[in-house]
Amino acid sequence: MLLAPGSTPRIRITRQRQIILDELCSVTSHPTADDLYQMVRRKLPRISLGTVYRNLETMAELGMIQKLEVGGTQKRFDGNAATHYHVRCQRCGRVDDLDLGLIAGVEKEAAAKTRFAILRHRLEFTGLCPECQKKL
Amino acid sequence: MLLAPGSTPRIRITRQRQIILDELCSVTSHPTADDLYQMVRRKLPRISLGTVYRNLETMAELGMIQKLEVGGTQKRFDGNAATHYHVRCQRCGRVDDLDLGLIAGVEKEAAAKTRFAILRHRLEFTGLCPECQKKL
DNA sequence: GTGTCTGCAAACCATTTGCATCGGT
DNA sequence: ACCGATGCAAATGGTTTGCAGACAC
Numbered sequence: 583m584l585l586a587p588g589s590t591p592r593i594r595i596t597r598q599r600q601i602i603l604d605e606l607c608s609v610t611s612h613p614t615a616d617d618l619y620q621m622v623r624r625k626l627p628r629i630s631l632g633t634v635y636r637n638l639e640t641m642a643e644l645g646m647i648q649k650l651e652v653g654g655t656q657k658r659f660d661g662n663a664a665t666h667y668h669v670r671c672q673r674c675g676r677v678d679d680l681d682l683g684l685i686a687g688v689e690k691e692a693a694a695k696t697r698f699a700i701l702r703h704r705l706e707f708t709g710l711c712p713e714c715q716k717k718l
Numbered sequence: 719m720l721l722a723p724g725s726t727p728r729i730r731i732t733r734q735r736q737i738i739l740d741e742l743c744s745v746t747s748h749p750t751a752d753d754l755y756q757m758v759r760r761k762l763p764r765i766s767l768g769t770v771y772r773n774l775e776t777m778a779e780l781g782m783i784q785k786l787e788v789g790g791t792q793k794r795f796d797g798n799a800a801t802h803y804h805v806r807c808q809r810c811g812r813v814d815d816l817d818l819g820l821i822a823g824v825e826k827e828a829a830a831k832t833r834f835a836i837l838r839h840r841l842e843f844t845g846l847c848p849e850c851q852k853k854l
Numbered sequence: 855g856t857g858t859c860t861g862c863a864a865a866c867c868a869t870t871t872g873c874a875t876c877g878g879t
Numbered sequence: 880a881c882c883g884a885t886g887c888a889a890a891t892g893g894t895t896t897g898c899a900g901a902c903a904c
Contacts, residue, residue, distance in 0.1 A: 594878050615749040615869080630886045635869060637884090651789040653840075655894090656868065669834045681831050685821065689843065691904060695817050698805045704789075705841050707825065709834040730858060730903050751894080766861045771894060777867090779857090792893065864882075866895070876885070 593644065599637050601625050602612055606647060607661035612668070612677040614656040652706055665702065671711035673718075680707065729780065735773050737761050742783060743797035747810065748804070748813040750792040766813055788813055796805075807847035809854075816843065 618683045619634045642649040648660040654675050667680040693700045755770045759783045778785040780827045784796040805817040
């Protein structure tokens with residue numbers, strides 16, 4: 583979504599967009615696009631998967647939500663736009679929030695070690711969720 | 719690659735496997751499967767992309783190399799099997815190693831905050847590489 | 855000789871996209 | 880009315896897989 587200089591494309595509040603956002607924010611899990619599609623479909627049976635993808639992308643670009651690029655095949659989405667860390671179960675793929683304070687100063691430390699301009703960081707833990715621990 | 723109890727499937731050292739590993743270890747970048755395919759093809763013109771994928775997968779499972787699930791569409795591979803952190807350029811996708819000491823105690827701290835059994839962690843920085851900074 | 859590995863091609867699956875129509879503003 | 884958004888279906892692109900022949904041990 584490139585913006586022509588000077589133009590400000592108005593984002594419309596469509597029924598679909600509103601409901602996708604509502605569903606995402608109503609949940610503490612970190613649903614995939616398809617999870618969300620299933621959830622939203624209960625309220626808008628005719629919505630298409632493409633619309634879900636497009637809206638998630640748009641809202642992530644606007645900083646309203648987060649697109650999580652955690653491990654696994656599918657991307658996941660988070661209604662909490664603030665930086666925070668995650669744990670992912672390597673067996674079932676479940677992703678939980680982790681209530682750790684942000685690691686202070688790492689970005690500064692990293693910036694000192696490289697010629698990259700550091701924009702953000704991500705910390706992700708991998709492990710086994712309680713349910714999967716039992717099953718092993 | 720599930721192992722039947724008691725069996726120890728012998729891993730054969732084929733020409734393909736050896737060369738894929740050599741190429742990966744000869745390089746400090748973090749090539750994608752296709753990058754590696756192109757590299758290996760110069761020495762083994764008849765190798766197939768499927769073989770590259772299969773071998774990378776196998777060697778990652780054996781802990782000989784690392785499969786990096788950093789952001790972006792493609793997975794990347796690292797000949798250095800030891801835990802270390804990375805910076806990724808959000809514009810061109812380049813991935814560099816980051817010479818930071820491992821964050822002490824985070825896994826223990828994380829374990830205390832969740833009921834997950836923590837197995838490992840990953841810290842990834844996103845930014846702009848020197849080349850992409852110039853181009854903007 | 856046995857059982858793994860390879861090359862090839864087709865299959866898979868998450869995500870993206872083109873297009874005609876719809877609907878917010 | 881304008882132009883962004885939608886539904887649908889087809890396309891894309893990375894990765895995986897089935898199979899018959901090849902090769903390491």
